[in-house]
Amino acid sequence: MKITGHSTRVVDLPRPVGPLGGGPGANIATFVTLKIQTDEGIEGIGYAGFASNVLSKALKETVDGLAGLAVGDDPMMIEAIQERLLVAGGGGAPAGLVTRAVSAIDVALWDIKGKVTGQPVWKLLGGHRQRVPTYASGYLWRTYDLDALAETAPKLVADGFKAMKFRMGAEDSLAKELERMKVMREAVGPDIDIMLDINQGWNVNQAITVGRELVNYDLFWLEDPVQHQDYSGMARIADAIDTPIASGEYHYGIVPFRHMLEERSIDIVMADLLRAGGLTGWMKIAHMAEGYNLPIVSHLATEVMAHGVAAARNGLTIEHMPWTFGMFTEEPKIEDGMMVLSDKPGLGIEFDEEALDRYAAS
Template sequence: MKITSVDVRAVAVPRPMPASLPDSLRAALSVPLAAVVVRVGTDAGIEGVGHTLTLNPEFHGSLCKITEELGQLLIGLDPRQPEQIVARMYYPANWIGPGGLLNIAGAALDIAVWDIIGKDYGQPIWRLLGGASNAAPVYDSGSLLAEDLDALQRAAEASVKAGYKAMKMRPGNDRFGPVADVVRRVRAVRDAIGPDIALMYDINQTWSPSRAISMGRALEDLDLHWIEDPTLMHDIDGQAEIAAALSTPICSGEYHYDAPSLLRLLKARAVDILMVDLLRVGGITQFRKVAALAEAFGIQIASHIIPEVYAHCIAGIPNGQIVEGMPWTEDLFLERPALKDGQLVLTEAPGHGLVLDEQFIKKNLVS
């Protein structure tokens, strides 16, 4: 089998606007996501679909162009040899990488390649990656944004009612405020959802190690499932200090682009749970190597965005913990994994099982 064509389309995806979204964030989040959708054709008549995105619309054209250029490098290659595909995309391109747009663009093509592999063998990706499970726990990542405590509690209750057994919140105006304000806001959510729902807290790299430690200790009785990205991503020593000081698990890794940088987090004991961004790491082929590294350290993997594909990765591996339920790109597809009892349930459909919503794509196509 040989790759014969690569079709690349730029799509502006409107962001979901949760009911709890405060007016202060509405304007910023009204800017569409810059997505790129690829269709990889073969001489066997099997087509693979992949996608990627950036939150920076000013680089939409750049992301689309590099995806096209990488795609042309794959013409004539066998898609059933993903390591050969990765080598063709990433290693000759070291003048513009590693990481950055190179990985984010290549990820879309790698996902499409795995879709082809699954369709060729008649197997879903979750089974090709090991088949640890056909379902992955998922948490609601995009609903708890309100500043008002009553609105925040209503959003949390709605998330539980929708079927989630885990959810994530972020600091509001209290990000740099008094400790008591942070505790009050987190306690409001815990009171709304009760003790049996997992609650994560994402700092997005904005605290110093000393503040993260003091805040983490103040929050310990609220039983957080994890504190995420408490300090700057490159301050591995600082994060290791935080992880050693707190009983609450530390989750981090989404900002890192390759296996060696994620290995540094693992070796420094700076994470209790490793969050891997499938796009930044370069796709499924590279993800499985990182997952194996983490398993050697006894560390579980949490996903970052694109849950419609990432659910296969978390379900397939033995140390997959949970999927981030961020609905940014799900409108690109039909036949998405179903949420049942707190999990994304995957089917026996070969590949990733997603079907492009051509009507949605046509409506939001960027010329």
């Protein structure tokens, strides 16, 4: 079997205003979709993206350039292809556009491998379990006022979620930050797991001060309290508070995770496959975390990441982030707070071609 070609598109999917506040592009999520074709008629899909649409043209060109280099290769040789493409990316790897492009290609190759073997990717990667806990994300932003938080959170519980993430870090006082936390806990009650994401918004002293107060609200984790490369600072926070620290989504490749683990700066490893090097890189990080007896969780790319979390023995929970759902013919299946993976070969998902036409970037 040989790779014969590929195709890409840029799509702007609608989403609620979130991490970019009310600025340009805040109400869209831009992705570069990828299809890789083979001489046996089997096709694999993947995608790349940023939180912003500013670099979408450059990202598409990077995906096109690197995917073109794989024409003629055996798609089953996933490690060899990734290694060669990262080298071809030169100074752009392992970070930025190159790694995001290679990650999309990697995912498409795993989709092909699953279709060739007749197996779902989660089984090919390890096959630990078919039902994995999931939590609602992408609904409770720091731009929401207290009334919006109190109104939205119970709706997620009514939808069947047993865990959810919300954001803090934008208030100008400790009292206001804690009031947000109080409103959230009261809105969902004591039996719902709450993850709190700061998106690097505090300094170390703030994180320790607020973190000690947050212990009364029984958080599932505190995410990215400070700048993601401040390993020693996060280690100080982890030592000072009882709430587990989760971090890792901002890192590219696998090496930064070794540094985080060696510094003992986190309790929960969070890896983003769009930055990590696709499913191949993400699974390496999962196994590295397992060696430190730590769990791993996903970031974004729900319909793809479900395969990694289900395959990893230390997979903890899947982020249910709806930004990408509009690209596909089906949404992930949720039952009683669990994401249920299918036995369909490959990723088990298909692009919705009508939706891609409708949301094609202008």
